[in-house]
Amino acid sequence: MGNPKGFLEIARVTPERRPVQERIHDWKEVYKDFPQEQLAAQASRCMDCGIPFCNQGCPLGNIIPDWNDLVYRGNWNEAIKRLHATNNFPEFTGRVCPAPCEGSCVLGINADPVTIKQVEVSIIERAFQEGWVEASTPKVRTGKKVAVVGSGPAGLAAAAQLNLAGHWVTVFERADRVGGLLRYGIPEFKMEKSILDRRLNLLTAEGVTFRVNANVGVNVSVDELRKDFDSILLAGGSTAPRDLPIEGRNLKGIYFAMEYLPLQNKRCEGDTISDSEFITAKDKHVVIIGGGDTGADCLGTAHRQGALSVTQFELLPKPPSNRALDNPWPNWPNIFRTSSAHEEGGEREYSILTKKFNGKNGHVAELEAVHVEFADRKMNEVPGTEVVMKADLVLLAMGFLGPERKGMLDQLGVAINERGNVATDGEKRTSIPGIFAAGDMSRGQSLVVWAIREGRVAARYIDKYLMGYTDLP
Ligand SMILES: Cc1cc2nc3c(=O)[nH]c(=O)nc-3n(C[C@H](O)[C@H](O)[C@H](O)COP(=O)(O)OP(=O)(O)OC[C@H]3O[C@@H](n4cnc5c(N)ncnc54)[C@H](O)[C@@H]3O)c2cc1C
Numbered sequence: 128m129g130n131p132k133g134f135l136e137i138a139r140v141t142p143e144r145r146p147v148q149e150r151i152h153d154w155k156e157v158y159k160d161f162p163q164e165q166l167a168a169q170a171s172r173c174m175d176c177g178i179p180f181c182n183q184g185c186p187l188g189n190i191i192p193d194w195n196d197l198v199y200r201g202n203w204n205e206a207i208k209r210l211h212a213t214n215n216f217p218e219f220t221g222r223v224c225p226a227p228c229e230g231s232c233v234l235g236i237n238a239d240p241v242t243i244k245q246v247e248v249s250i251i252e253r254a255f256q257e258g259w260v261e262a263s264t265p266k267v268r269t270g271k272k273v274a275v276v277g278s279g280p281a282g283l284a285a286a287a288q289l290n291l292a293g294h295w296v297t298v299f300e301r302a303d304r305v306g307g308l309l310r311y312g313i314p315e316f317k318m319e320k321s322i323l324d325r326r327l328n329l330l331t332a333e334g335v336t337f338r339v340n341a342n343v344g345v346n347v348s349v350d351e352l353r354k355d356f357d358s359i360l361l362a363g364g365s366t367a368p369r370d371l372p373i374e375g376r377n378l379k380g381i382y383f384a385m386e387y388l389p390l391q392n393k394r395c396e397g398d399t400i401s402d403s404e405f406i407t408a409k410d411k412h413v414v415i416i417g418g419g420d421t422g423a424d425c426l427g428t429a430h431r432q433g434a435l436s437v438t439q440f441e442l443l444p445k446p447p448s449n450r451a452l453d454n455p456w457p458n459w460p461n462i463f464r465t466s467s468a469h470e471e472g473g474e475r476e477y478s479i480l481t482k483k484f485n486g487k488n489g490h491v492a493e494l495e496a497v498h499v500e501f502a503d504r505k506m507n508e509v510p511g512t513e514v515v516m517k518a519d520l521v522l523l524a525m526g527f528l529g530p531e532r533k534g535m536l537d538q539l540g541v542a543i544n545e546r547g548n549v550a551t552d553g554e555k556r557t558s559i560p561g562i563f564a565a566g567d568m569s570r571g572q573s574l575v576v577w578a579i580r581e582g583r584v585a586a587r588y589i590d591k592y593l594m595g596y597t598d599l600p
């Protein structure tokens with residue numbers, strides 16, 4: 128702990144966002160660079176707690192106090208080693224993680240927590256600039272082959288770790304590009320895809336093979352995988368969206384978020400998508416149903432496309448601005464947040480239930496909704512609060528029900544748990560020997576940081592399964 132008074136003398140400073148009027152006209156990342164001199168001061172706010180709750184709050188167990196101290200002392204090279212020891216992709220989490228570590232930082236009990244996420248992303252970006260992040264190929268190959276199905280953060284983390292252990296890894300991805308939701312879910316303005324490509328180039332150089340347009344269970348048979356590989360990891364994500372089967376749902380102009388967002392991400396990649404295929408919010412009144420992060424991603428995308436108005440509906444009540452009594456530190460604070468997309472405009476409606484879509488010439492034109500209240504764990508409509516709202520584009524962002532069963536999972540016959548996800552034990556083994564599962568496919572809809580953790584854990588136990596022992600963390 129370099130500066131014992133840092134937390135007393137220095138206030139928390141977070142990175143600035145580019146001006147709204149500038150950023151809604153482009154797709155570049157929202158945040159400005161954070162000055163490195165300021166970062167050292169921010170890192171010095173860390174108290175180097177005897178029991179660092181940040182470390183427990185982080186699903187990866189990142190050794191946060193160590194790198195805070197190393198950054199304060201200017202020892203960036205050591206800081207990246209410490210960061211990479213627990214996290215394969217800090218450049219992803221440093222950008223898109225909601226930072227549960229900050230929610231459990233001890234300073235947060237009675238002050239603002241340390242800006243851990245900013246320290247994290249600054250360390251990895253400095254490391255890339257300095258040329259410290261290089262492809263490192265394993266010295267010895269085991270001759271074992273592992274198939275990873277799905278190239279999201281879980282599949283990528285597992286591939287990186289298994290390759291490190293000397294196995295030959297092939298990642299199968301049904302989409303035309305690698306990355307899972309990092310590629311086609313998360314918009315450019317949250318993470319530019321050059322950041323993903325930079326890491327994928329390293330993985331390729333390290334010896335990981337990627338096969339795109341390879342839909343296991345459709346154009347790649349599960350038998351082929353079982354025959355050609357010594358072990359299989361299922362990391363196909365949680366891709367079955369929750370629907371809203373109310374009157375008018377079959378009207379045109381109502382889409383799932385994951386029908387809408389990937390098209391814009393593809394255009395940002397430079398792909399040609401005809402206007403008839405593209406879904407745009409331009410000159411439309413947009414209603415997003417679902418108040419979470421996916422909804423916020425739709426909101427930011429709709430504004431950049433030139434929507435006339437955007438309203439985001441959330442069924443649950445508006446969260447409090449400070450922690451409620453039943454939501455104490457170090458739990459994740461369930462508080463009202465304003466993401467960069469919310470700052471850019473749009474209305475947020477809470478405690479609202481969509482009842483019906485009305486159409487004109489087969490296309491959605493408006494929706495009917497009513498406000499609700501919750502009592503004794505029951506939701507009741509509030510009489511007299513009915514609203515009718517213009518809606519030319521409706522985006523359903525109400526979460527995901529689990530992995531798709533049809534195709535790969537049905538053909539393999541792996542057991543599914545009561546939550547609809549692939550059932551795994553503590554070692555990420557499925558019901559079929561040699562087949563493991565990780566990420567949203569086994570955990571259910573979650574976060575990038577959890578997917579990376581799951582991928583790392585699965586890699587460890589796959590290595591143990593193949594070799595009888597493992598040195599992977
Ligand atoms: C719009 C959106 C925004 C999000 N934003 C954030 C955020 O800001 N921060 C955050 O922490 N989390 C965010 N999340 C959640 C996060 O992206 C996921 O939890 C995480 O990506 C899960 O990783 P995964 O590797 O398990 O699966 P995924 O990222 O879903 O990747 C699974 C991959 O498997 C492929 N696949 C599936 N079946 C097959 C098959 N049979 N054959 C071949 N390939 C297959 C899919 O095409 C996909 O590419 C967001 C989610 C969404 C939907």
Ligand code: SF4
Pocket residue numbers: 172173174175176179180181182191192195231232233234241243
């Ligand atoms: S809990 Fe906060 S103050 Fe304590 S070690 Fe972690 S980052 Fe530093």
